[in-house]
Amino acid sequence: MAVLNEEQSMLRDAAKSWVQEKSPVTAFRKMRDSGVELGYDANAWNEQAEMGWAGVIIPEEYGGSNFGYLSMGLILEEMGRTLTASPLLASGLAAASALILGGSEAQKNEYLPKIADGSLVATLAVDEGAHHAPEKVALKAEKSGAGYKLNGKKTFVLEGPGAGLFVVSARTSGQPGDKDGISLFLVPADAKGVTKQNLKLADSRGVSNVSFDNVEVGADALLGAEGKGWDVLEGTLDRARAGLAAEMLGSAVQAFETTLEYLKVRVQFGQVIGSFQALQHRAAKMFTDLELARSAVEAALQAIDAGSPDVPELVSLAKAKMGDVFHLISNEMVQMHGGIGMTDAHDAGFYLKRARAAEAAYGSQSYHRDRYARIQGY
Numbered sequence: 608m609a610v611l612n613e614e615q616s617m618l619r620d621a622a623k624s625w626v627q628e629k630s631p632v633t634a635f636r637k638m639r640d641s642g643v644e645l646g647y648d649a650n651a652w653n654e655q656a657e658m659g660w661a662g663v664i665i666p667e668e669y670g671g672s673n674f675g676y677l678s679m680g681l682i683l684e685e686m687g688r689t690l691t692a693s694p695l696l697a698s699g700l701a702a703a704s705a706l707i708l709g710g711s712e713a714q715k716n717e718y719l720p721k722i723a724d725g726s727l728v729a730t731l732a733v734d735e736g737a738h739h740a741p742e743k744v745a746l747k748a749e750k751s752g753a754g755y756k757l758n759g760k761k762t763f764v765l766e767g768p769g770a771g772l773f774v775v776s777a778r779t780s781g782q783p784g785d786k787d788g789i790s791l792f793l794v795p796a797d798a799k800g801v802t803k804q805n806l807k808l809a810d811s812r813g814v815s816n817v818s819f820d821n822v823e824v825g826a827d828a829l830l831g832a833e834g835k836g837w838d839v840l841e842g843t844l845d846r847a848r849a850g851l852a853a854e855m856l857g858s859a860v861q862a863f864e865t866t867l868e869y870l871k872v873r874v875q876f877g878q879v880i881g882s883f884q885a886l887q888h889r890a891a892k893m894f895t896d897l898e899l900a901r902s903a904v905e906a907a908l909q910a911i912d913a914g915s916p917d918v919p920e921l922v923s924l925a926k927a928k929m930g931d932v933f934h935l936i937s938n939e940m941v942q943m944h945g946g947i948g949m950t951d952a953h954d955a956g957f958y959l960k961r962a963r964a965a966e967a968a969y970g971s972q973s974y975h976r977d978r979y980a981r982i983q984g985y
Contacts (some may be wrong), residue, residue: 609905613680621658622685629654630691632954637779638692639811645769646813647692656725665707670721676700676846677908680853681768690957692812694728696854697766701847702729705774709791709831709839718772718793729772731760732817734796737746739970741776741844744789744835746819748777754825755779756790757792760818765968767815768805771796774843775819779834786837791830798822810957810964845922848969849907851930852922855965856897856904859933862940862958863893869944886943893936900925900932920982927975930966937962 611619630651633771638648655661663679679700686693703722706715721727733741746759754927757777764773773794781788794801800822803815831839867890870881880886907925910918941948948955966972 608901609677609909611681614674615681618663618674619681619685620679622660622682625654625658626689628684630688630689632957635690635692635811635957636954644805644813646766646807646811647694647769649769651691652693652695653725655693655695658777659723660695661703661725664700664721665703665719665723669715669980670723671703671719673842676849676911677905679850680904683854683862684857687854688861690858690961694730694766695767696847696850697730697770698722698728698898700850701731701765701843702772702774704846704907705731705830705839705843708842711827713827714793714830718763718795721906724758727771728766728769730757730764730766730770731847732764732767732773732775733844734761734762735760737958739967739974740784741840742786742789743778743783743784744753745783746775746777746779748779749792751823754823754828755792757794757819757822757824760816762816763806764815764817766813766819767803768813773801773817774830776836776840781834788834789835789836789840791836791839792824792828793830794819794822794824794828798824799873808964810960812964841919844969845918846911848922848926848975849904849911850966851969852904852925855929855933855962856901858958858961858965859897859929859936860902862933862936862955863890863897865954866890866936866940866943873945880943883894889943893932893939896932896935898966903928920979923975923979923982926970927972927979930972930975933962934966934972 659672660682662671664673664676668672683696699722704717723728735745748755748757773796775792775794777790777792778788779790800816800820805813805815806815870886871879873880903925907921910921940955941959944953944955947953
């Protein structure tokens, strides 16, 4: 486990206390049953923003606290434990990172304070197909007067239903698959020609398929240099992946702890099932995998804070490992709980569904294993 400073310890403790009191799994169940289109509780999000969570990675001059990515990871881990649905990852981490890495002073001054105080939810609009492939950008941005005209579609935009601003990857030159020729644009969700089709994932989180039909934006909407957006996009995605891995870690830890407690109390054949050696071996496997995954996730977050050149490979390692581990533990949670684990009355199904959705977001295990191998020269 990472060595935390005093501020980080306080932040983690505050997050732990808040999610247990204000956002237990029962709150997620209530939100799901209510069918809220946003995919999260707006009042809970306002409370998170008031506590300063949305500004954790944002520099102080733009209204944030600049506590860094490990600190953000600590919050996301605690939220993951209770499956708290929130735009914190999409807005306070991913979109904020894009602005920090590639934004002009004018763009930072306009948007970062609003993201930090939670009044604006921003999100990345990157993928265009069923699977994560950020370089396969077909959405076109053509010069139009003093600005640009955008045409195309984006799929599975996380927190799209509640977003007020999209960070859109578009192609200003080249072909889908080329890293050169990708440009990033800041597009208000209410811009003329923007249409959202809101959807619910298996884990009840809100996403949108977003269409851009002759959307006109000014030259000041361009984030970074024209045709040179890949480096900013990749850096932004790596930060989002590390944050999601931290949230997945929290969910996996809670799923394991809940399962372990059940093994200690469930009696079958006149014995506590935790006394069966086969189940002990399976629990030991989960525990050791969790510890390995924690090391990978924390190493990725610390590398981002340190500005290390190893960030891409450490992030892919963390996301791939965490995906495997959360997949395993969510399966075992259902299996070891037996019949009750198969029902909606128990929380096990929530963790399994969240595992599947989180695995696919920002790149699956296979995507990141391939990326890691390529970085290593294979």
